[in-house]
Amino acid sequence: MTEAVSVKKLSHFINGQLVEGKSGNYANVYNPSTGEVIAEVPLATAEETREAIEAAKVAFPAWRDISVAKRAEVIMRFRNLLTENMDELLNIICTESGKTLEDARGEITRGLESVDLAIGAPHLVKGEYSVNVGGQINAYSAKYPLGVVAAISPFNFPIMVPLAQTSMAVAVGNAVILKASEKVPMTSLYVSELWKKAGLPDGIWTVVNGSKEAVNELLENKAVQAISFVGSTPVAKYIYETGAKHGKRVTALGGGKNNMVVMPDADLEQVANAFMGAAYGAASQRCMAISTIMPVGEETAEKLVAILKDKINKLKVGSYKEEGTDFGPVISKESKESIVKAIELAEQQGATIVNDGRTLNIVKESDGYFLGPTLLDHITRDMDIFQQEVFGPARNVVRVDTLTEAIDLINAQELANGVTIFTNDGAAARKFTTEIDVGMVGVNVPIPIPVGYHNFAGFKGSRFGEGHMFGPDQARFFTKTKTVSERWPEVTEKTESTFAFPSNN
Known part of the structure; x- marks a missing residue:
């Protein structure tokens, strides 16, 4: 006979605060080792999800305008907090997922690889510059964050996959909304506390718990610019097709055989x-x-x-x-x-x-x-x-x-x-x-999963879209490239209209 445990009523994490669910709908969170209900997680409505998106949208410009070096400092503090709170993370992960301590520790370690890569975001978002491409015109390209982006994560990696999906997105200047698996929501909520302690501005990190209604709002809302998904192949296909239909950049990773x-x-x-x-x-x-x-x-x-x-x-x-x-x-x-x-x-x-x-x-x-x-x-x-x-x-x-x-x-x-x-x-x-x-x-490698600074993704039914989960491709996926051509004429220079297509001649 197992000892009864108290059931926690969980929240969302919106605009830097734990926010109670308004829908009245909750899903049970189980301890797989005992079969006991250990928590109740709120299932957000479309309206609640829209409110979270709006808060992220409002917070985004200030985070975008902070220097990449300052953003990297926040990521570094976040990394330190993850390692300092390893024991608490291990307990939460093992309780809600059933993993062994050794396996959970390995998962956290692999998740830290994605955070480490994100600390190097200033290098990954460098642009290019060309002098005098023609007619005293200089050209350069620069990477800019997309805005509000969303990640939808699976139950089997409560921390590694969310970190892989979101660390770079935060580092390059986006506001991120995580829809964690309703089977393992406690890990993501605890990670939210660590982001807050690291100094991440309110609204830049959001956790919305929910099921299909919340997911569909993320897929259809015009303010959400990109979707990163990891889960089963049928759902990955749905996420990709629905997100793409609504004009979003989508990477949806499915199952494996x-x-x-x-x-x-x-x-x-x-x-x-x-x-x-x-x-x-x-x-x-x-x-x-x-x-x-x-x-x-x-x-x-x-x-x-x-x-x-x-x-x-x-x-x-x-x-x-x-x-x-x-x-x-x-x-x-x-x-x-x-x-x-x-x-x-x-x-x-x-x-x-x-x-x-x-x-x-x-x-x-x-x-x-x-x-x-x-x-x-x-x-x-x-x-x-x-x-x-x-x-x-x-x-x-x-x-x-x-x-x-x-x-x-x-x-x-x-x-x-x-x-x-x-x-x-x-x-x-x-x-x-x-x-x-x-x-x-x-x-001669048992599990050919690449380290965090190499791109991760399968082929065929295991991936929809062209993005990756790990690696430098994350910086590309969560940014847009703007190319500028500029010319500064002399004050006394005289010009005439020309109707030929611009060229070096």
């Missing part, structure tokens, strides 16, 4: 160790998690599956408060049920269950949303679980005869976020990296 190809020459013990964390870390709730392992050749497959079976049986599933936990629960009861259905369907379609995560005691006895690590073998291209993203610890083995077959199978998939190959053969690695049609590629 990430594959790990294993060549016969690879060290299978190392491969298995790499797969374990890449496949099952964070209960497999990562858009870059490895969902399918593809051993090349039957001998490779037989050996690898035997090693994986033994290692998977030793994994510990539990709360972040329990020592030695490898991963915790999935985010919700509905998520757990959908994963179980995917396993059942795969079994009906002919898959072999190597490890069955449904049988663990914690899965049967706990009120939390636990599901043990499941490995399914003999998966074929016509099975649903091969084509569709399963956001939970049900992972697949697809046996192939050749590297070419693996490449063809992966390239035929709709989702193309990340992929990796394990091999000691340079020629095989070169063939793979050249021919694979996936956005982020790894060679």
Whole structure:
């Protein structure tokens, strides 16, 4: 019997203040490890969202006009506050997402990479200057902030993704509105307090909690200039199409179906160790998690599956408060049920269950949303679980005869976020990296997610729009380039009208 916890009533963060919701509609926030309701988050109406947008719009000009160096100072103070309050952040993230302490700490560390890049915004927004391009005319380009921009973030990374979406946007002079996932709103509200302490002017950072009504207002409101989204592919497609229809700059990152190809020459013990964390870390709730392992050749497959079976049986599933936990629960009861259905369907379609995560005691006895690590073998291209993203610890083995077959199978998939190959053969690695049609590629790297100063995005159904989440492309996405041509004639100079198209002649 778990001890009852008090239920907090959360707020929005608008114009530098915590603001109570007006709609009267609230969603429950759960502790996935216990199944208990720990908070109620308000769901903003379109009118409330408009009010938040208006406050951001009013605050924007003053922040735009502050020097880039002064803005960088605020970002630096914010970074220091994040590290100083690491323990509190860890507790909030683990409580509302179910992550282990180790995983949450890693998430914060990766989020800090985006903040670090934003501190260097003065370098990234430098323009260009040309002298005497013709007729004593000088030309220069300069980057300016867009105005009010919005980010819509997912539940699986309560802090890393919001920091990646917003840090550069703030640094280059925009007013940012974050619509955090209603499943993990407490982290973003706490981050709001840190922005306030760092000296960010009121109205430049806003958190609006809500569901589709709030999202649609962000997508349709004329004052919002850009949208950054991370989530599932169907929603990403909707965000992109709706935002673009209303004239906004949109980057919408969707799901992933990430594959790990294993060549016969690879060290299978190392491969298995790499797969374990890449496949099952964070209960497999990562858009870059490895969902399918593809051993090349039957001998490779037989050996690898035997090693994986033994290692998977030793994994510990539990709360972040329990020592030695490898991963915790999935985010919700509905998520757990959908994963179980995917396993059942795969079994009906002919898959072999190597490890069955449904049988663990914690899965049967706990009120939390636990599901043990499941490995399914003999998966074929016509099975649903091969084509569709399963956001939970049900992972697949697809046996192939050749590297070419693996490449063809992966390239035929709709989702193309990340992929990796394990091999000691340079020629095989070169063939793979050249021919694979996936956005982020790894060679002997378990999760090919780039560091914060490289661009992050997949291909095909994993990305809509041309922007990226991490990296220097963020500075481009959240600014507009203005090009100026100027000429200062002598006071005594005489000019005549000309009707020819301007040129250097």
